[in-house]
Amino acid sequence: MSSRLIGKYYLFQATRSVGFISPIFTLFVLRDVSFTQYGALSALSSTLVVLGEVPTGYVGDRYGRRTSLALSVVFTVLSLLGFVVAQSFWPYVLFYALWALALTFASGSADAWLYEVLEERFDADDFTRIRGRGASVMRWTSVVTMVAGGALYAVDPRYPFVASVALNGLGLAVLFTLPGSRRYGDDADEDSLADDRITVLDALPLVRRQFTSRPLRPFVVYVGLFFAVVSAANSYIQPVTRELFQATLESATVAGHALPLGVVLGLLYAGFTVVSAVASYFAGDVEEAFGLWGALLVVPVATAVLLVLPRVAVAAALPMFVAIRGSKALLLPMVNGHLNDHVGSAGRATTLSAFSMLWRLLRVPMVIAAGVAADAVTETAAVAGLGVVFLVGAGVTWLVDSPAERSAAA
Secondary structure (H helix, E strand, O other): OOHHHHHHHHHHHHHOOOOOOOOOHHHHHOOOOOHHHHHHHHHHHHHHHHHHHHHHHHHHHHHOHHHHHHHHHHHHHHHHHHHHHOOOHHHHHHHHHHHHHHHHHHHOHHHHHHHHHHHHHOOHHHHHHHHHHHHHHHHHHHHHHHHHHHHHHHHOOOHHHHHHHHHHHHHHHHHOOOOOOOOOOOOOOOHHHOOOOOOHHHHHHHHHHHHHOOOHHHHHHHHHHHHHHHHHHHOOHHHHHHHHHHHHHHOOEEOOEEOOHHHHHHHHHHHHHHHHHHHHHOHHHHHHHHOHHHHHHHHHHHHHHHHHHHHOOHHHHHHHHHHHHHHHHHHHHHHHHHHHHOOOOOOHHHHHHHHHHHHHHHHHHHHHHHHHHHHHOOHHHHHHHHHHHHHHHHHHHHHHHOHHHHHHHO
């Protein structure tokens, strides 16, 4: 295997980090908009991501993986530049929309490109290991940039966005040094592939066939439910931290001086991201040791239990945070590897994007319900409710249509 090519892939993954802005993004936006407007912006972004997953996945299938990834980088940089100058609600609407498009253009095409390049040049069985380590590289980059972003925010709130523009923009230069797919996509011969590429009319029926037939049907329901629950719970890390550890955060000092909030959040998020980086790096090893279905049974159930425990033991909050940040990072390379194994090259990016659309769609009602619960009771109660939702839904899925049994039969 060419270490140079894989090294370029890892470098590209590093440039996709948004660690500079992650710990302070909410604080930055709330300088100019109300909480109600912030909620509306988040809802807009989620809706656009859901609606855009299949169309942008189709772009990756029709015009090439690198084309889709290049559009993702361009929209990311434009959005970041816009946040630097935006000072009111309506400009934020535009830049949130660009950010959502950036996410959707990358969600399926990045993994489709990696799987096909490995399949053609090396060994597709290495996908989970390399995908996991690539995500680990991105997260280790985020560890450093999160700390730096918190410090930059204390100097000038715009500086983290400027730094992120420089890092993400570098990704465009790295992207064009990566090869395309020989069989399908960027470097393929157009005439030989005329009958292989899907049309826009093929995309939705293709996704429906993939996800409503066995063995993928129970798999996408089970994993999609878990990813939706974890993503919704992740939105509550900051409020749960405030609820449970307010006094500790207020007393955090260095040399007798209180740490700025941005620095505290940067350090906190950097710590969580270290966990994600380690989990992602060893995803291939975990899959080899315990098997895909062993990991998919133990990790989600244990995570869901941890979501409930802080209601009865405050000390369980920190393990819960670790599980929220690390479980999806550990499982995503395995899940995408399994999906890649079950779909053809034509339509691969569309199918992977559709899976992202599915769990994000499931996330929308969960976020709304959790918000109502948080207002009515507490933030920890809302997160505990999410854990219960997964445990009940997962139990029904395994009893009615076991994803492991269907996969083995196939």
